[in-house]
Amino acid sequence: MVVEGDLLGGRYRLHGLIGSGGMGSVWRATDTRLDRTVALKSLNAELPRAKLAEYRARAAREANALARIRHPSVVFVLDVIDQHGEPWIVMEHIKGGSLADRIASEPIPERDIARIAVQVGDALDAVHRAGVLHRDVKPANILLGEDGVARLVDFGIARVAGASPLTRTGEIFGSLPYLAPERLTSRAAERPEDFWSLHVPADFWSLGVTLFEALEGHRPFEYQDEAAILHAILNERPPALGHRGQLGEVVTRLLDRRPQARPGGAELAELLTALSHGLPPTKVLSRSRAGHEEIRRREGPEAVREERNPPERPEEKRPERPEEAAGAGGARSRSSAGLADAVATGGVAAACALLGSLDTGRAADVLLAQTPARAAELLRHAPSEVGAPWLDAMADDPAAGRVLRLLSERDGAARLLNRLARERAALLVSRLSDADAARALSAAAPRKCADVLLALPQATAVAVLGWFSASRAAAALAFAPPARTAALLRGLPRPRAEAVLDELGTGIRNQVRRHLAG
Structure with a gap:
């Protein structure tokens, strides 16, 4: 013990x-x-x-x-x-609570739920492509890190392609309230030819129940008795959501009793990415509805009679953004020069508030019109969820490199880089000298640091890696494929490469050494 x-x-x-x-x-x-x-x-x-x-x-x-x-x-x-x-x-180690903790403590805004769903849905897609089924997706198994990233955890009952089943015939593993109907009725799960077609949609049903709970504060089948929960999953339609927004419609699609009618990973990502950015994914949903109707036509009249989804409602008018509603006296009507002057001369809080009233692209343009020092100051004081999109939109301009360098001098770069897609973060880092790039990444999450290094050209990544301490290099390379780690270490001086290897965990170090020897 x-x-x-x-x-x-x-x-x-x-x-x-x-x-x-x-x-x-x-x-x-x-x-x-x-x-x-x-x-x-x-x-x-x-x-x-x-x-x-x-x-x-x-x-x-x-x-x-x-x-x-x-x-x-x-x-x-x-x-x-x-x-x-x-x-x-x-x-x-993920610092932060679970989605279950947050559901229990406070109502969650739709946009936050959509952002979490994007990340977990994309993770599920990657899990399935790797030949793994999770089989226990639920709020308690989604951790919300302080870095803004939701992470799927607890693969204790996962099934791996090609591995013999550990579950005995007739035995069902998982958390009952989140199990898909087909998992409770079909023994075909143990036949290799049927297993994947059955369980991939079942993982997405579980995600649908999880999102339902996040939106409504309770599960769709909320009973004290397990027999009642089992009966409801097998025989009842999930109740209509009180939340009738477009995220609610996505959840309804995930909770379709027919596995083949649920959105797959790619379609779900497209739907949820639009929602997480506050955009109405009307065209995407229209395509989804068209596919849904095609399934109904293929399955015939019986499927039409069993259809439980409500008829399509008339498209709601999208609320105007603040800058669109501002009118002639609002921020949108101001000249770019006037905006740039106001941001340059105002206090930091007032300048950030003014930038926040603009759409992301225009805010980035105004920031690029500032001196690098002023732009870095504003990005340093802006909340991460606001500043990161601004920096992302600035990435295509070479001037963004000078802003990032000034941010990294005050440890403000990592906070924003952690939230960017790897390609965008790599584009920004590539605009820096090797030493400045290492400084910008030095405080970033090790996983993000690895992502950026792997997205950079090989020679650039090796040069940046050379500025890290051995322990920092190892912390990042622990998140890289062993073959890529070996390729990067080959570019370093031998004593330096050996020092990094010594800092890696035993399992990873042995794999890397095999690639180095190959």
Whole structure:
């Protein structure tokens, strides 16, 4: 039995229990070699002896599943260690609560829910493409990091393509209120030819239940008795959402009882990305409706009679943005020169408020009209969720590099870079000298740092990496594929490359060495 303060694997110092469940516990720990906080997941010491072998296999399966996936919204495995004959999974530590915590504490704005759904939906698509099925998507398994990224966690009952099933025939794993109807009725799940067609849509049903709960504050089938929940999932239509916005319509599509009628990963991403940016995805929804009607035509009259979705409502008029409603005296009617002067001469708070009244593109133009020092000052004081889109829109202009350099001098760059897509962040970083690029990335999240390095040209990435300390380089490269890590290390002086290798976790280091020797 482990206790707080124990050192596991010769390097991971336990500091406290984060949470526990039927299968295991998650501890917060310090990686004493790299001086970073990590999360360690172990098996439950109280498990019945008859279950231990199965759950050990599930722990190994979880580590294998997570090792296949590299996505910003999927928790990353750093190492697997053996402690007294039991496997422990070492994962990145996510500072922040779960979506379940937030649902329980406060109503969540639709735009925030859409942003979370974009990230988790895209993560599910990546998970499926990697040959993994999650099978337990629910609010408690979505962590909301302080960096603004939602992450899918707990792959304890995941299924990996090509692996033999651990579930016995007739046994159902997962959280009942979030299970799709077909998972409760079909034994075809155990036939390889049917498994994927059944379970990929089932993961998206679970996401639909999760989004329903985030919007409404309760699950669609909210009963105390499990038998009543089971009966409702199998026989009842999900209740209509009180929230009738376009996100509500997307959720309704996800909760279609027919698996083939639910949006897939690509379509869902397109729908939710538009919503997360506050845009009405009318054309996307129209295409989705057209596909939905095609399914109804293919399935015939019986499917039409069972159709539960409400008829399409007339398109609602999009509310005007503040600048569109401002009229002749508003910000939109001001000349660009007048806006630039007002932002240059006003106080920081007033200038940020004025920029916030503009659309993102125009705000970026006004920022680019400032001196680099003034633009950096405003970006430094703007909230991350506002400043990051401004910086993103500035990225195509070479002047953005000078602004980013000034931001990095005051540690303001990483906060915004963490929120940008890897290609946009890489474009900005590529406008800096190697030393300035390293400085800008030095405080960024290790995963984001790795993403940017991998998006840069090889020679540039090697040059930037050369300015990192060995521990910082290792922290970033832990999130890179071993083959790419080996390619980058080949470009460094041998002593430097060896120092970085020494800082990597044992499992990753061995994989990288095999690529270096190949």
